[in-house]
Amino acid sequence: MMKMHIPHDTPSHDARQDARPFSQILDRLRGAGLRPTRQRMALAKLLFEGGDRHLTAEMLHADAQSANVRVSLATVYNTLHQFHRAGLLREIVVDSQRTYFDTNMSDHHHFYFDQSGELADIPGDQVEVAALPAAPDGMEVSRVDVVVRVRPQGA
Amino acid sequence: MMKMHIPHDTPSHDARQDARPFSQILDRLRGAGLRPTRQRMALAKLLFEGGDRHLTAEMLHADAQSANVRVSLATVYNTLHQFHRAGLLREIVVDSQRTYFDTNMSDHHHFYFDQSGELADIPGDQVEVAALPAAPDGMEVSRVDVVVRVRPQGA
DNA sequence: TGTCAAGTTTAGAATTACTATAATCTGATG
DNA sequence: CATCAGATTATAGTAATTCTAAACTTGACA
Structure with missing residues (x-):
């Protein structure tokens, strides 16, 4: 159970710094009532395993591309808002014209x-x-x- | 000198509450290095003679329309930014998607x-x-x- | 007061960030 | 493993704002 099509890395039995990184995120999504889809898992990994981050939808989308994660921009927007509603992200307004999200x-x-x-x-x-x-x-x-x-x- | 095509009101020799309202605004614009054009004078009047106000470009544009002042939306945007740069207005960011200006x-x-x-x-x-x-x-x-x-x- | 360059204004096109739509896909459940 | 609500996606749409290029004003000076 739990074999994801995310590019080969971090085999969970081998991770050192963080025990069972996948299930942590899994639990977070489940706890928020969000189905742990491929895309949400991947975005959550990008968001929450990089320390405190401030990013826009476009930034996260670019991040995903370079990590070889295929997600549409629409999904990135949806996901950011869902995570925000679920209390996993904070929205910051400092600049009309772009919306930042804060993982802290x-x-x-x-x-x-x-x-x-x-x-x-x-x-x-x-x-x-x-x-x-x-x-x-x-x-x-x-x-x-x-x-x-x-x-x-x-x- | 100084006859403006602004709808008949506030003849300056008759104003009670505020002595010479036009030249006050005139001076403000001149002081800011902005040529006192018909449009800028009219917008300045709307902005600064209504007490403390919080408004967006669209709001000011609507205001101008109902005051029978013909100004394009583009000019409203330009003017708000010029007034802001000149220190006559403050820009407030509280909502991505619209920009407010504060006359206070x-x-x-x-x-x-x-x-x-x-x-x-x-x-x-x-x-x-x-x-x-x-x-x-x-x-x-x-x-x-x-x-x-x-x-x-x-x- | 007429002329002119520089500064302004304008309508409309373009851009940007985001949201809606409708078709397709996926994962939890029976 | 069939089903289907929920998720994803490409694409079109929207709202606020900026850009553009032409037309108009203004202030200075002859």
Whole structure:
């Protein structure tokens, strides 16, 4: 049971750093109520086995291509949104015109490099938002985003 | 000198609340190095004489239409960006897919109503960002944006 | 005040990021 | 291993924005 058509690598009985990498991802998908299809497994591997990442749909699609994983761009978009709804990814809005997803789900904020369009995490404990005002009547706060925009010195 | 083809209103010798409203705007444009054209004057009036506003290009364009000001959408986009570059407007990113501009240039942050896509100002002194991390090497902070996303209670 | 170069405006085409559609495929279940 | 809801895909469609090239204004100067 469990023989996937993903390019020959990481035979699960041999993996050293991470015991049973496939089933971890499998469990994550199952837990989220998502059928572990070939494409979702492959994208999940790309997303979650590369440490903390900030990427757009196009970036992940390119990643998949170079990893010899055949997925349509439409599926990449679908998958990113599903993972987001399932709480596996965070959506970051810093740039109208492209949507970033963040694999780091812990409480944290971001640096945004305006010229390059890149993002970097700021650990949660390095930013403190004191004194938030009360939410307007009948509303509740769903999230507080802090974006620290930076540029090269003297620009 | 100074007879504009803007629909009959606010004759400058008669304005009560605001002495010489035209020349104020005129000066603002001149100060920003922008030629005070009919379109820019009209858009500036719409933008800056309505108190603090959050609007998109399409909204301002609609505003102009209903005020009987003939401006192309392209000009609205151009003008918003020029005003932004000139420091007369602030650009707010809260929603990929549309760009908002804010006429309130004072130090402040925003509530964002996720379902309606509306924005509301939070006065600068009601949010306190303590403990910002140092900017990465060779970078300087250009701005810190705090967006408090809210939704109807129990959604 | 007429002329002209430079700056502006415009309609419409192009681009970009994304979403919808409808046909085809796949994997969980019986 | 047949079935079929759910997933994937190519492709068309959409919305916001930018580009383009031509036409129009403006301000300066003769």
